[in-house]
Amino acid sequence: xxxxxxxxxxxxxxxxxxxxxxxxxxxxxxxxxxxxxxxxxxxxxxxxxxxxxxxxxxxxxxxxxxxxxxxxxxxxxxxxxxxxxxxxxxxxxxxxxxxxx
Numbered sequence: 768x769x770x771x772x773x774x775x776x777x778x779x780x781x782x783x784x785x786x787x788x789x790x791x792x793x794x795x796x797x798x799x800x801x802x803x804x805x806x807x808x809x810x811x812x813x814x815x816x817x818x819x820x821x822x823x824x825x826x827x828x829x830x831x832x833x834x835x836x837x838x839x840x841x842x843x844x845x846x847x848x849x850x851x852x853x854x855x856x857x858x859x860x861x862x863x864x865x866x867x868x
Contacts, residue, residue, distance in 0.1 A: 775817035783810055796832045
């Protein structure tokens with residue numbers, strides 16, 4: 768999402784983000800592909816770099832669609848990784864305090 772929006776012009780980022788979010792929340796792969804086609808046709812001329820980025824990474828981004836619905840939301844996001852990294856940094860600081868003392 769970030770890569771596509773960074774490649775999009777500022778004037779269409781908000782609407783493009785809403786469309787991509789719908790695509791990621793699609794109930795099945797067929798619906799996601801249909802939404803991708805809509806995005807490609809609507810934004811192809813206004814945001815060609817963003818469309819190319821989205822098209823190139825579509826299969827990788829939608830690999831989570833092969834999994835059951837209950838797992839998709841957690842695996843589609845980087846929140847788990849960010850939380851884990853934050854906890855590792857916190858624990859490194861605590862160990863550093865005790866080693867310095």
